Amino acid sequence: MHTLQFQGRDITSIEDFTREEINYILKISKTMEPIAKKGSDMLKGKILANLFFEPSTRTRLSFEAAMLKLGGSTIGFGDVENTSVKKGENLADTVRTVENYADIIALRHPLEGAAKLAAEFSKVPVINAGSGSEEHPTQALLDLYTIEKEKKKIDGLKIALVGDLRYGRTVHSLAYGLSQYNIELTLISPDSLRMRREVLRKIQTKIPVTETQNLEKIIPQIDVLYVTRIQKERFPDQAEYAKVKGVYRIDLETLSNAKKDLIILHPLPRVDEIAAEVDSTPQARYFQQVWNGIVVRMALLALVLGSIK
Amino acid sequence: MHTLQFQGRDITSIEDFTREEINYILKISKTMEPIAKKGSDMLKGKILANLFFEPSTRTRLSFEAAMLKLGGSTIGFGDVENTSVKKGENLADTVRTVENYADIIALRHPLEGAAKLAAEFSKVPVINAGSGSEEHPTQALLDLYTIEKEKKKIDGLKIALVGDLRYGRTVHSLAYGLSQYNIELTLISPDSLRMRREVLRKIQTKIPVTETQNLEKIIPQIDVLYVTRIQKERFPDQAEYAKVKGVYRIDLETLSNAKKDLIILHPLPRVDEIAAEVDSTPQARYFQQVWNGIVVRMALLALVLGSIK
């Protein structure tokens, strides 16, 4: 077994990782659980720059909390309104500026390819915190961590992704990640929101994939149901949005035919695709995912900054 | 005397505190004065999440400074524009997310009841940093601390609240707090901005309360004059605002009939309800209040997070 190398590495796509590497990240994430509770000085003196060119509460605060819990500190911005970008600066220049301030950059950007471009120009490692409709690798890793933590395995599971599989970046990254494991994947969406063809083509070479519009029929066989919000802000045409909005809504009735040990995940925020009545069922795991996001991001920060070898 | 219990407690309303508890908070606040000057590691590793759904400089920075001076750190947001709320997330979900990132939450929200709702859903303690026109308990505590620090007592004082007693949340919380002491309260406001009936009814059972529109006549008897801004942004009808704007303005002439040891407080920001010429009088105490806000919030954070028993 060769040594895994994370120090100084960019994390722009889940596709960059082998199964062995993903497993290693999940293993290190687990060791972060107690550290997340009591804090640490592992990254004392290190600075994370959060460059969020798109609105986010969850991911930005998660990265910040992860860095703080490791003893580091954070700088950055949460919207583009009050930045040099408004003065006409391009992303490459922003990155070549911020690399002087920080030891690592987390970047969220509305354009696909933004994280890769930033990584190309940056001397410090860049973590993709969401790029357009394309990728959200740290979300995929926390999803995988949640599945393994809750089901004690990933191999052998029947996993369904439901909702917006076209514009939702989390499902693209997750599908790539899952395709490293021996799972059966079901993709449930309205026709206009089917999984992007280029993602589908790649994952189909590795795992069995079924596409359907019928959630009800498929749910009795599923072990992990991954629900996504249909994101109004990503639709070029709002009439299209109106048509598919609310087409899948998980409530107690939906769950009546589900396995007892089904787990329901959601990258959050949710609007109404999961009814509030589901929150208190044993199947609901979407708020636990939030905690898992901290430990996974702690692992990534510690690995990339070289404090874990 | 039973033991006072603060660890893990939500602070959503000043009404939740007994007089004994308020006195204890003021006592701990006093012990924070030297710590506020030289810093401390009392809350090292702890994270405060500031969730400010409404504009604020003062309160947000005050909570941040308080946390930093205790060695902790802070995350959060200062406006709602760049948050998941824009994507349609409800407050309960925001709280169940953020409780994973932080050890304690300070919440400012435009809706009454928001802090109580958040506290209900949150596993970590919630401090109300201002909810609608309803309550602002940490401001009331720092007001009480200022009065006791400056006058060496609260009991026996003649205290007047002047300005907007209807929409101003600070005066509601302060009135509740003052009603725990043996004071005489005068409420001075235009008719349209009289103290809310439900507050008045409660405090009248405990202390003598006089309502008047005449500041001039009452001022010679007053020990503590608490001035508030008439808040344009809280008026449903701007014509109403125009009518009462500037009706009470404290200047040197106003003070010519006041007691020599009168103290003037104001929750700030002020616009023109206190003339700049008053700033250099010995009566002015409103900038000292800002400092007192730090030590009181330090006390609350340390108490609720259990580092002071």
Add this chain to the structure above:
Amino acid sequence: MHTLQFQGRDITSIEDFTREEINYILKISKTMEPIAKKGSDMLKGKILANLFFEPSTRTRLSFEAAMLKLGGSTIGFGDVENTSVKKGENLADTVRTVENYADIIALRHPLEGAAKLAAEFSKVPVINAGSGSEEHPTQALLDLYTIEKEKKKIDGLKIALVGDLRYGRTVHSLAYGLSQYNIELTLISPDSLRMRREVLRKIQTKIPVTETQNLEKIIPQIDVLYVTRIQKERFPDQAEYAKVKGVYRIDLETLSNAKKDLIILHPLPRVDEIAAEVDSTPQARYFQQVWNGIVVRMALLALVLGSIK
């Protein structure tokens, strides 16, 4: 030689410094280079308040990074939208509030004179982080530091400032700073953007100054070329902006006649006044300036807060 005194001092204008003082700041900045790389606890427990009433990525993050690298922490705001200023608060009151939260204030403000006004009211030191079109002293200091670091001297150099010399605050501060040294200064700008008369008058009493519109002709003699963005947002008349936009653009052809050891500086952000092809030439030093900004600001913070005597 008398002792230089920085502790507790406001830094509102580069004009406040003697040549001896500037040299001392540059010397201390140099000692900050290793500390900027590995971090320090020099300012542990100290708080910097960044009050940015105007958009900025670079300067705000630079101050934050500088403070964090010295072990201190930061609070503040990056735009005026979500502050008490929106409620009508004046700058003096904001400062008299924030001085209670922080040990030092960095202020950016759209109005000239804002930093001086703030310093007058503040009990804690105020650093001008850019005031209107007037001054940007910390930028001038980092420019001087960059020149000395790259050329091993400042005296004897031929230095040209090109672009917007009227609205650009950085060139005003830099011109004052350079006038303390024995240099020859060339000012290159369109007629409508010539250096402000009051600046010109002052520096002409100290150093030889030439004004020209012809960059091409002058470039072979120049040692340091300081390029500035023509700032759309500062033009009262956008038709004026359209006329001068892009009039000076540095590309490989411009450089073909330049000295081999010319260095090109730019306060950033740039738009298109320096072509991307220049970035990889040995002359380009504008991204190194960003790093230098950190060490210079670390020096200033440490000096003003008295941790270096």
